[in-house]
Amino acid sequence: MRSRVIKVGTALVVISLVMAGGYYWRFLREIPVRTFAPEQNVEIRVFGVGTIEAQVVSKVGFQIAGKIVAVEADQGDLVKAGSLLAKLDDDAQRAKLKRSEAAQRQAAANLAKIEAQRGRAEISYQQKKSVNARRQTLVGRGSVSQEAAEDAQAAEEIALGDAKIIEADTKVAAVLQEDAASQRQLDAVVLAQHELRAPFDARVIARSKELGGIANAGEAVFTLIEPASIWVRVYVDEALAGGLTIGQRALVRLRSDMNSLFEAEVVRIDQENDRLTEERRVYVRCRACDPRHQLRYLGEQAEVEIVKATASGLFVPLRFVEVYGGRSGTIWSLHNGRLARAVSAAWRTPARRAYPDYFRG
Structure with a gap:
């Protein structure tokens, strides 16, 4: 009997000790907690998904x-x-070009021949004109007959007509030479079009x-594309697009290389939003990328974070906020070494909407 009493007493003592330890562990012991300290110049980033494109594409x-x-x-x-x-195969066109070159040389030779004839006709006309002038002077003195004077006059007029004909032939020959030169130039242009x-x-x-x-x-x-014109076309939700401007810094993460971030900047913002998806199209371009950069693959998906602004304050991840209704929530605060619940207003600035995973107390 005594043995049984001792066992019961021992069990009660053990149970009491366990309960006391549990009470201490639950209510009296110091609990280590991680606190969030105020931060300065925190980047407010806007997230968007897009694809790699090229501004200059030429077929x-x-x-x-x-x-x-x-x-x-x-x-x-x-x-x-x-x-x-x-x-392209250009044998036939090369033959045409040689023929037009020969025609141009022939036209040049013909022009030179006619110009020589024009010079001879001009000399003949001047000689006939001089003879006629002398005979017209002598006929008045009775030194030559009237018939001889009329023959000299007719010879001068014939020589003048021949000179005018040669002059006209010279102009025609010059035009034909220009036509031959134009045809040669045309054939040369067509020949050049055989090369891309x-x-x-x-x-x-x-x-x-x-x-x-x-x-x-x-x-x-x-x-063909111009390598320097490659950019990322990003789709940003309208609710987050406020405050986006050209020149803002952006970070690009490619689907093929998720562990790397590439520095970029905003270079264009479309003036018309997509009415169906309610998104704004923003274009960012790499700041220092050579033509062999990873961004050269068009159509690849990319995740982009645009640094819209910086802010300072106490930032608490939303997963630590209780009863969050979009405008306020309950957080745990540490005051004089003791934890207590506190109700805090949400961040109501545009930066809050641009950075939705955090809550500023």
Whole structure:
């Protein structure tokens, strides 16, 4: 019997000690807590999702139709302005150019011949004019016959007519030479159109034709972009778009490289929002990216954070706010070493809406 009493007493003592320890642990012990200290110059960021695009995109092709006999570039290549991209078969056009060059030389020779004839006709006219003047003087003195004077007058007029004819032939020959030169220039231009050259410093992102294929006039053979014109088109919710301006700093995170952030800045904000999605289109461009940068892949998705402003104060993550109704909530505060609940107003400035994951007490 005594043994049983001792066991019961021992059990009661153990239970009492456990209860006392539990009470102390629950109500009397010091609880370590992590507090949030006021922060200075906290960046207020606006989040948006977009894709990599290029401002300058050009689909280039030949102005004439023909068979492709050379392809000098492929997608991914960086090409300089004026560099050869592709070439058409130009044997027939080269023959036309040689014929027009020969016609130009023939026209030049013909003009030189007629100009020589014009010089001879001018000399003949001056000689006939001088003879006629002398005979007209002598006929008055009776030294020559009237018939001889009339013959001299007729000879002068014939020589003058011949000179005018040669003068007109000279003008015609000059026009024919200009026409031959124009035809040669036209054939040279058409010959140059058999070569497709880069209109600006570009990167090739697509090649639509291959060696031996037929290219139609105006059909795209290459798609080019200007590497410096690459930007990210970001869609930002209208509710967060207030205060966005050109020149603001942005951070870009690519879907293919989520662990890296690229420095960028806002370079354009569309003046018309998307009425269906209620979003604003914002364009950000890398501040220091070379043409081989990771941002060169068009169409890739990207996450962008635009630094809209900075603020100072006490910031508490919303997950630590109780009974949050959008304007106010309850937070725990530490005063004189003791915890207590406190009701605090929410951050009512535009920065609060731009930074929704935090609550400023």
